[in-house]
Amino acid sequence: MTNIVVLVKQVPDTYSERKLTENDHTLDRESADAVIDEINERAVEEALKIKEAGEGEVTVLCVGPDRATDAIRKALSMGADKAIHVSDESLHGSDLLSTAKVIAAGVGRAGEVDLVVAGNEASDGRGGAVPAVLAELLGMPQLTHARELTVDGGTVKADRETEDGITHLEANLPAVVSVTEKINEPRYPSFKGIMAAKKKPVETLTVADLGVDAGEVGLANAASGVVEAAPKPPRAAGERVTDEGDGGSKVAEYLVGQKLL
Amino acid sequence: MAEVLVLVDHVDGEVKKVTGELLTAARALGEPSAVVVGAPGSAGKAKETLASYGAAKVYVAESDEATGYLVTPKVDALATVAGQASPAAVLVAATSEGKEVSGRLAARLGSGWLVDAVGVNSDGTVDQSIFGGAFSVKSKATRGVPVVSVRPGSVEAEQAEGAAAEETVALPAVDPAKSAKVTGVEPVVGGDRPELTEASIVVSGGRGVGSAEKFETVEKLADALGAAVGASRAAVDSGYYPAQFQVGQTGKTVSPQLYVALGISGAIQHRAGMQTSKTIVAVNKDPEAPIFEIADFGVVGDLFDVAPQLTDEVAKRKG
Ligand SMILES: Cc1cc2nc3c(=O)[nH]c(=O)nc-3n(C[C@H](O)[C@H](O)[C@H](O)COP(=O)(O)OP(=O)(O)OC[C@H]3O[C@@H](n4cnc5c(N)ncnc54)[C@H](O)[C@@H]3O)c2cc1C
Ligand SMILES: Nc1ncnc2c1ncn2[C@@H]1O[C@H](COP(=O)(O)O)[C@@H](O)[C@H]1O
Numbered sequence: 001m002t003n004i005v006v007l008v009k010q011v012p013d014t015y016s017e018r019k020l021t022e023n024d025h026t027l028d029r030e031s032a033d034a035v036i037d038e039i040n041e042r043a044v045e046e047a048l049k050i051k052e053a054g055e056g057e058v059t060v061l062c063v064g065p066d067r068a069t070d071a072i073r074k075a076l077s078m079g080a081d082k083a084i085h086v087s088d089e090s091l092h093g094s095d096l097l098s099t100a101k102v103i104a105a106g107v108g109r110a111g112e113v114d115l116v117v118a119g120n121e122a123s124d125g126r127g128g129a130v131p132a133v134l135a136e137l138l139g140m141p142q143l144t145h146a147r148e149l150t151v152d153g154g155t156v157k158a159d160r161e162t163e164d165g166i167t168h169l170e171a172n173l174p175a176v177v178s179v180t181e182k183i184n185e186p187r188y189p190s191f192k193g194i195m196a197a198k199k200k201p202v203e204t205l206t207v208a209d210l211g212v213d214a215g216e217v218g219l220a221n222a223a224s225g226v227v228e229a230a231p232k233p234p235r236a237a238g239e240r241v242t243d244e245g246d247g248g249s250k251v252a253e254y255l256v257g258q259k260l261l
Numbered sequence: 262m263a264e265v266l267v268l269v270d271h272v273d274g275e276v277k278k279v280t281g282e283l284l285t286a287a288r289a290l291g292e293p294s295a296v297v298v299g300a301p302g303s304a305g306k307a308k309e310t311l312a313s314y315g316a317a318k319v320y321v322a323e324s325d326e327a328t329g330y331l332v333t334p335k336v337d338a339l340a341t342v343a344g345q346a347s348p349a350a351v352l353v354a355a356t357s358e359g360k361e362v363s364g365r366l367a368a369r370l371g372s373g374w375l376v377d378a379v380g381v382n383s384d385g386t387v388d389q390s391i392f393g394g395a396f397s398v399k400s401k402a403t404r405g406v407p408v409v410s411v412r413p414g415s416v417e418a419e420q421a422e423g424a425a426a427e428e429t430v431a432l433p434a435v436d437p438a439k440s441a442k443v444t445g446v447e448p449v450v451g452g453d454r455p456e457l458t459e460a461s462i463v464v465s466g467g468r469g470v471g472s473a474e475k476f477e478t479v480e481k482l483a484d485a486l487g488a489a490v491g492a493s494r495a496a497v498d499s500g501y502y503p504a505q506f507q508v509g510q511t512g513k514t515v516s517p518q519l520y521v522a523l524g525i526s527g528a529i530q531h532r533a534g535m536q537t538s539k540t541i542v543a544v545n546k547d548p549e550a551p552i553f554e555i556a557d558f559g560v561v562g563d564l565f566d567v568a569p570q571l572t573d574e575v576a577k578r579k580g
Contacts, residue, residue: 038511039511095373095374096364096374096376097364097367097368097374100364100368120357121511123510123511127360127364127376128357128360128361129360129361129363129364129365129376130364131361132332132360132361132362132364132365133364133365133367133368135365135439136336136364136365136368136369137368139438139439140439141331141437141438141439141440141441142331142332142361142441143331143441144331144361145357147504157444158441160331161504161505162356162357162358162505163356163357163449163456163457163458163505163513164272164356164357164358164448164449165446165447165448165449165505166446166447167331167443167445167446167447168443168444168445168446168447169331169441169442169443169444170441170442170444171437171440171441171442172437172438175441180504181504181511182504222373222403223367223371223372223373223374223402223403223404223405224373224374224375224400224401224402224403224404224407225400225401225403226398226399226400227386227399227400227401228398228399229396229397229398229399230396230397230398231395231396231397232390232394232395232396232397234395234555235536235541235554235555237553237554237555237556237559238556238557238558238559239557239558239559240548240553240556240558240559240560240561241559241560241561242548242560242561242562243560243561243562243563243566243567245566246570247544247560247562247566247567247570247571248566248567248568248569248570248571248572248573248574249570249571249574250560251542251544251558251560251567251571251574252571252574252575252578254542254558255519255542256578258540260462260518260519260540261486261575261578
């Protein structure tokens with residue numbers, strides 16, 4: 001049986017305005033609508049596919065505030081079996097490294113894990129490294145930025161796609177994988193799935209429950225911090241013309257004027 | 262003066278442009294040392310370029326395993342050198358791999374990790390541009406050796422003289438239970454065009470281009486300008502252009518001197534990847550398209566009329 005943990009993060013909807021809070025420069029999570037990060041739906045889909053190809057169990061792991069339960073329910077309604085939700089006031093303002101520590105401890109809670117599936121990059125922080133750091137902390141191989149994934153017995157193969165091109169990877173389980181936008185099309189939860197999700201177990205834990213020292217997390221204990229933050233003045237619209245058969249020439253003139261041509 | 266370690270981004274000793282930028286940025290904090298991790302012979306090939314950007318030392322971490330496993334040999338090499346040299350900081354390119362290397366290194370060293378910096382300052386702070394350029398931020402590491410990933414294209418590379426004195430680094434053996442084996446690579450065949458994140462001009466096409474064949478119009482203008490080609494997600498999803506050229510929140514972030522958007526509406530997620538460009542030119546049939554709100558010069562019109570005419574004008578002027 002393959003024991004799979006899928007990492008799900010709730011993020012501010014990118015269609016709404018994103019801000020930093022005035023007093024401590026942390027992400028203002030109340031100002032924007034919160035949604036499950038789109039890439040995580042693909043992570044869930046991939047976890048479910050691996051489970052359905054053999055036998056397995058999919059546990060959703062989410063580190064985030066109380067209202068992240070919506071993201072968890074979405075993953076459960078797609079077909080995940082159960083969830084662990086780490087929610088703790090003390091996590092406010094944690095840096096990426098301490099978040100990864102808490103996630104690592106959460107993975108430990110799920111027992112003998114064969115595979116951890118994550119998104120390659122969250123849309124709010126653009127860190128793109130939690131899966132790699134997690135592999136470091138768990139002592140597992142990382143097969144990240146996968147656009148294709150195959151699990152066969154005790155091995156996992158991935159086609160990694162980055163700006164460098166495609167890298168073919170192979171490792172033994174247990175392993176940490178992360179998926180890109182190109183890996184699959186996530187399923188829509190069925191009505192039955194949505195009803196079933198309401199009865200699926202969600203274990204809510206604090207940092208202390210996981211045996212992580214509160215002195216290791218939160219804004220005050222971060223290994224890096226923001227010292228200054230300012231919104232940039234929005235870009236203003238410049239000149240605009242309507243093409244009357246000379247649009248291309250007008251652009252060329254403009255570029256010459258700007259010394260770009 | 263304190264050493265500042267720079268991880269060299271290279272393919273078989275062929276040094277990428279971003280490495281010159283990192284060596285330049287490193288000089289704000291101390292004396293740059295280049296760390297080359299790769300197959301035997303890589304450092305020899307890279308040395309001259311590294312010297313010309315001011316690398317005082319070149320740490321040579323070469324082995325066959327260095328390219329045979331993903332990410333971990335680079336982390337091992339940097340951790341080993343950091344242990345010996347007590348550097349003022351470690352700089353890595355904020356590429357997909359560089360972000361992973363820097364994150365793991367910061368975790369291993371228990372240090373502060375500064376992500377996607379667009380500037381490195383002599384007081385140890387770094388500048389960041391977040392939410393697609395909507396906020397400017399200054400951050401600082403509060404613990405350990407700061408590990409910084411620097412966004413390609415954000416620092417202007419300046420040449421300087423360096424001794425590039427070689428020092429050999431013994432890489433620890435790779436534990437295959439903890440590292441993924443690389444069983445094959447298919448490098449991007451970029452052709453003659455500059456790399457998207459490194460280009461000073463980018464010409465992008467959106468859904469308005471209409472088909473993969475018609476992307477030729479975008480490519481022709483790009484080639485006339487010596488530009489890289491980009492695409493919106495809608496263009497990628499429709500199969501007009503390959504995914505590695507996607508610009509935007511879930512694609513590449515670009516900050517060129519000139520960004521030309523053809524048939525792109527300018528959705529917030531697209532803008533997140535290009536709105537810090539110095540100059541933006543947009544061509545769109547729809548006068549209401551949001552891209553015009555941020556364009557320095559906009560043409561309301563059909564891209565298939567405007568772009569070829571512009572291509573001709575550029576060719577004429579360049580003679
Ligand atoms: C989580 C998330 C992440 C995303 N990430 C990205 C991302 O990284 N990058 C990205 O680009 N998008 C991203 N998107 C998608 C984004 O919301 C838009 O859907 C996308 O950018 C639209 O692409 P487009 O402008 O090419 O297409 P459309 O919005 O369909 O616009 C096409 C434009 O072309 C114009 N047009 C048509 N024909 C012509 C012609 N002949 N001449 C001139 N103009 C013409 C039309 O007027 C229209 O304005 C993301 C969305 C989400 C939810
Ligand atoms: N707080 C979190 N809780 C659960 N998963 C997370 C969290 N943060 C990051 N992840 C996972 O790591 C992936 C990459 O995130 P990041 O490295 O922050 O860009 C996400 O798509 C998630 O799968």
